[in-house]
Amino acid sequence: MKDVETAEKYVGRPIDRLDGAAKTTGEARFAAEYPFPGLAHAALVHAAIPRGRVTAVDDAAARAVPGVIDVLTHENAPAMKPARKLSMMDLSSMVSGTSVNYLATDEVHWNGQPMAVVVAETPEAARYAASLVRLTYQELPARVDFAAEEPNAVPQKSSMISEAKADKGDAIAALAAAPASVDLRFTTPPHSHNAIEPHATIAMWDGDRLTVHEGAQSLAWMRRHLALRFGVPEQGIRMLAPFVGGGFGGKGSVWAGTLLAVLAARATGRPVRLALTREGVYHTVGGRTPSTQRVALGARADGTMTALIHTSVSRIGRVGGGPESITAASRHLYAAENIHLRQNIVELDLLPNTFMRAPGESIGTFGLESAVDELAWELGMDPIELRRRNEPERDPVSGVPFAHRMLREAYELGAERFGWSERVPEAGAMRDGRWLVGMGVATAYHPSMHMAAHVAVRLSADGGVVVRCAFHEMGMGAATAQAQIAADELGVPLEAVRVEYGDTDLPPGPMAGGSVQTASVAASLIEACGKLKRSVHALARRAPGSPLRGRRLEELTARDGGLHHAGGGETYAQILARAGRAHLEAEAKAGTLGFMVRMLRDRRRYVKAASGVHFCEVRVDRDTGEVRVSRWLGVFDVGRVINAKTVASQLRGGIVMGIGLALTEETLVDHRTGRVVNASLADYHVPVHADVPHIDVHCLDDPDPTMPLGLVGVGEVGITGVGAAVANAVRHATGKRVLDLPITLDKLL
Structure with a gap:
């Protein structure tokens, strides 16, 4: 069709990042920066042996610290379900950082494994109390020397x-x-991973509904993983990651900090923030x-x-x-x-x-x-x-x-x-x-x-465009790139495009890994924009007095905020106003099965x-x-x-x-x-x-x-x-x- 041959106005140009001002002024909020009433803070207690069992827990001194709410160990923590085994039929299984069912077992699998969580009113109290928890071990033979x-x-x-x-x-x-x-x-x-933003999670339960703020590279798969681990409907979990302070793969999996923040929030009935120390990243996040x-x-x-x-x-x-x-x-x-x-x-x-x-x-x-x-x-x-x-x-x-x-x-x-x-x-x-x-x-x-992505595009009567997809922004300018593509596909000014991302309430996007995200989202975005242009054309070609009346879509070009041909055209705002429509929407869905078939x-x-x-x-x-x-x-x-x-x-x-x-x-x-x-x-x-x-x-x-x-x-x-x-x-x-x-x-x- 001629309309997909739109002259590129924005693609290829060195456009400044749309989120640049928010990040440089401090307006952008990262995972650990959201305030909640009654927010509690969690700190981890790490194992000090490479392999064995915990035979005794002494948490009396920790519980005596002012402000401590609870100390969770394998002796008193609510149960999680174990992680599922890797399966290409369920790609969310790829984001299990480990198979350990944290705090449901006394087993130690590596030196640094989280074996307890302290929840307190302040991060200082939580960290200090965690340092006072004493674990006694039965140590087992371990293999830790790669060269040997x-x-x-x-x-x-x-x-x-x-x-x-x-x-x-x-x-x-x-x-x-x-x-x-x-x-x-x-x-x-x-x-080891050393993103500028260490891993952090804020988790809040409301009955069986869960809200999680998380620096994440794989929102959709992480949400499914949490639903399986905590036995709640996937649709009842909302994960938000509008800004991620660096990922590089380390934030593509679900690690102990995320699971234990959610577990602690459920156990205490309080919203809980668990922000890993830099040392905590080395001990709990793979590299x-x-x-x-x-x-x-x-x-x-x-x-x-x-x-x-x-x-x-x-x-x-x-x-x-x-x-x-x-x-x-x-x-x-x-x-x-x-x-x-x-x-x-x-x-x-x-x-x-x-x-x-x-x-x-x-x-x-x-x-x-x-x-x-x-x-x-x-x-x-x-x-x-x-x-x-x-x-x-x-x-x-x-x-x-x-x-x-x-x-x-x-x-x-x-x-x-x-x-x-x-x-x-x-x-x-x-x-x-x-x-x-x-x-x-x-x-x-x-x-x-490229992988599966679901993208929705809305065109409003004022000529504005909203692109919606739960993809991830880790500093690479993902939202800016997709806005450029949408602007060229629909022939609208870049400033008319708004991109919503980083929220599982949006249509699911791909994992930001394997260098696949931009192509994956772009494929569905282009398809959605094509559907939207066909819908606009269908309204225009039937409207009395429209310069597009009777024109085939193949004769038209998307530019100047509308559909045009050599003899004239109309803006999207004019077409929608003539039809009495406040907006039009189009979606493109790409499923996992189609991705697998295409890849093979x-x-x-x-x-x-x-x-x-x-x-x-x-x-x-x-x-x-x-x-x-x-x-x-x-x-x-x-x-x-x-x-x-x-x-x-x-x-x-x-x-x-x-x-x-x-x-x-x-x-x-x-x-x-x-x-x-x-x-x-x-x-x-x-x-x-x-x-x-x-x-x-x-x-x-x-x-x-x-x-x-x-x-x-x-x-x-x-x-x-x-x-x-x-x-x-x-x-x-x-x-x-x-x-x-x-x-x-x-x-x-």
């Missing part, structure tokens, strides 16, 4: 979401016969698994890859966690003649791991792209040229076509903009005073898809992914080994860019997080007790402004024809390849190949 347990790893099972193995030809024989080869072992440590990886590459003298072997070991918890797709990028990036991929897992008595920005790919690309760079050194070949020679025309493993792939163009443009030709090939040859200068490059890759169909037809190239310059102090990232360029193929400003911001954020992965971040676990020993931002080091250079981001902005509006997804691709780009630049500066993250001074001296 690695030999006990077992093959990971493939699933609809993650394929754990792949074979093409005989990679082992090809590696042995290759004229040139590298065979490397990489390790990456655990990582990224550690990994060991073997990457072996074989090639002919001209660089043509004859063998690619990538195997991994990661961890899950005894009571939850999911395997990560560490070898996923190795399926798709290089046209190796023989490929062997395997993922293995080991089960430990630790807090289960969970989603963390680009789970699997972020650390898997460190191994793969570092190995490719080392192969280039072995061959005496430019690392960009090596990648170009092995760029596949079709997917190397499945043989299906790529839906969209412009890596050659990204490398060419990036090399020109970064000044790659000025790179001296020899290691350690580029210097600036006491600094050794190195330049590194690595490929970024993350799969793309598309997987057989295409490989869909966002991709890109990182160019990194580092400076390494020749005496101290201090590493400074001094320059960065990322060139990305992420399909259509909806908002140039927020897309660049998302990609920069991923790169900054990747610099932390490369140089500073590491969760330290005591191998005797299973305790996280650096559970604070004083000891767990995330990048600060002084660690991050200006980051130049460029997007090719070429639509993927198989995706809604041609957009692919940008939330996660930015972090993939970053660790390798830094390591490759350090290799060039110093001649040393660092195989174990983070790249700290001791590994370079």
